[in-house]
Amino acid sequence: xxxxxxxxxxxxxxxxxxxxxxxxxxxxxxxxxxxxxxxxxxxxxxxxxxxxxxxxxxxxxxxxxxxxxxxxxxxxxxxxxxxxxxxxxxxxxxxxxxxxxxxxxxxxxxxxxxxxxxxxxxxxxxxxxxxxxxxxxxxxxxxxxxxxxxxxxxxxxxxxxxxxxxxxxxxxxxxxxxxxxxxxxxxxxxxxxxxxxxxxxxxxxxxxxxxxxx
Numbered sequence: 001x002x003x004x005x006x007x008x009x010x011x012x013x014x015x016x017x018x019x020x021x022x023x024x025x026x027x028x029x030x031x032x033x034x035x036x037x038x039x040x041x042x043x044x045x046x047x048x049x050x051x052x053x054x055x056x057x058x059x060x061x062x063x064x065x066x067x068x069x070x071x072x073x074x075x076x077x078x079x080x081x082x083x084x085x086x087x088x089x090x091x092x093x094x095x096x097x098x099x100x101x102x103x104x105x106x107x108x109x110x111x112x113x114x115x116x117x118x119x120x121x122x123x124x125x126x127x128x129x130x131x132x133x134x135x136x137x138x139x140x141x142x143x144x145x146x147x148x149x150x151x152x153x154x155x156x157x158x159x160x161x162x163x164x165x166x167x168x169x170x171x172x173x174x175x176x177x178x179x180x181x182x183x184x185x186x187x188x189x190x191x192x193x194x195x196x197x198x199x200x201x202x203x204x205x206x207x208x209x210x211x212x213x214x
Contacts, residue, residue, distance in 0.1 A: 071130070071175050072207045074099040078181070080201025082116050082153070089154035091116035093199050099128065110142065114199075118153030122146055122185070124163055138177065140167040148185070157193030161185045167203065177205035
């Protein structure tokens, strides 16, 4: 009986003790739920992009696309909306890329760098494929691993990130292109934290041979 009274008195002297102890558990559940949500969103976007790639490759095999492919190498300039989907750490993104005209089985190498107004940077290199829809319209699919530095921007959980991208562009007579792209970045869950992020961007591809008057 005395022990019960002592416990009761201590509880009265320290109000909120039980609530304080329960906070870490509640916070842990919230963090775990958010991480699971981030993984679900990243996985859903990756699956959707893979589905688009498979669907388009089924409709237009690479060999057929390459028959129309007389495009030169490009310098690509772009500007977009970083983290437009989740909008946790939005920023303006700028990009500069080089797209080679060398092709192997329909794929060609490319590389580039992006930077945001939050001082985050991404250096990357990968492969891409162009799928042609007549003379004017081109769909470009790409994947590129790279090094990410968050700066004052979004923490993506790791320096290693992979960017997958879908772009639809219009081709002009001089082979330059103006397109809109949607890209997804993820560390493929090699880190405990993998929030991912999506960027929508407007890109202009300038034929490098035009720099030399060709």
